Amino acid sequence: MKFIEKVVIRNKLSAFKKWMWTLLVLIFIFSSTISAQKDIPDDFCISTEEQQLFDRINILLEEYGKSPLETSVSLFYVAHLHVDDLINNHPDTSICNLSSWSDKGEWTACCHNPFVPxxxxxxxxxxxxxxxKYRGYELAAYFxxxxxxxxxxxxxxxxxxxxDMLLTAGNFEKKKWVCMGVGMNEHYVSLWFGQRPDKANETMLCKTNDMQGVAITGSSPGEPVTYYLVAASFGDLKDAKEALRRFKKTGFKNASILSEGQNHRVYLDQFNDxxxxxxEKKQLPYTYRDAWVFKK
Known part of the structure; x- marks a missing residue:
């Protein structure tokens, strides 16, 4: 009888060990899968326009006395995924707003709306x-x-x-943004803010036919930077030249045109600092209140 009991106990122990071993293997596979899903692809990069928007947001913050935000490759990646989801799967339909996510990706779907936020x-x-591993806060727009x-x-x-959101005022006065990421496509813009630094690797500009990838921080080390006080932007060069004529007539002798592709910015002056x-922007008359500083 004792022999039979020992055999039964051994069989149970053996079955238990096999079960535990199987469980450990499954946990390892699951954790490896989750870890792989969280890895940002090595070829991930950002566009020139996204870098420009990142820089312009920081300039806007500095104009209001705020410190510029750090780059977050993680938040850039999340912003990219979201604008891709928005333009391809349109989760922002019916009562669902721009912070919604579809069920077409490796993420938790949700319909963000004022009734059931x-x-x-x-x-x-x-x-x-x-x-x-920290919270992210999104500012999204559709054009x-x-x-x-x-x-x-x-x-x-x-x-x-x-x-209020950018400057952490009003409803956001208790927040303190530290880093930021940007995503853009033909119709959507997404900004993500974080309150903790991002330890992920530095992201790169996407390569084009005439430009090698460079760090998002902007100009290459040692390369001079110019700040343009821009008063208007046009898609037609003829309109830009007409605006330039008016600005020069009103006394802006250093005014000129900065053209990039089909975008023609008319600036009033340029500075190295x-x-x-x-x-100089603050000294402009009220009629020029919409002027902005463009870094290049």
Missing amino acids: QQDCMWDKPDELTRY EDEFNVDSVICLWSNSKQVL LKEAMY
Whole structure:
């Protein structure tokens, strides 16, 4: 009888060990899968326009006496995933707003709306999709027609609600942004803010036919930077030249045109120092209140 009991106990122990071993293997596979999902692809890069918007947001912050934000490759990646989801899968339909996510990707889907707000779905996306384990806060916008960095800044700098978020005022006064990421495509713009530094690797500009990838921080070391006090931006060079004629007639002798592709910016003056450019902007008459500083 004792022999039979020992055999039964041994069989149970053997079965238990096999079960534990299987469980450990499954846990390892699951954790490895989750870890792989959180790894940002090695070929991930950002566009020139996204870098420009990142720089322009920081210049706007400095104009209001705020410190510039650090780069977060994790938040850039989350922003990219979200604008891709928005333009391809359109989760922002019916009562669902721009902070919604579809069920077409490796993330938790949600319909963010004023009736049943799901803030956690937004806040947790950086931790869900990357190794950035802190909350993220998104500012998203939709443009039906063609837009560029200038039009985004012009729109946001004249919106109190947006400025409150950027400057951590109003409903955001208890926040303190440390880092930021940007995503843009044909119709959507997404900014993500974090309150803790991102330890992920530095991101790179996407390579083009005539430009090698460089760090997002802007100009290469030693390369001179110029700050342009821009008064207007046009898609037609003829309109830009007409505006330039008017500006010169009103006394802006150093005014000129800065052209990039089909975007023609008419600037009033150029400077080598950001503080000097910001000072001159503040001295402009009220009619030039929409002028901005462009870094190149």
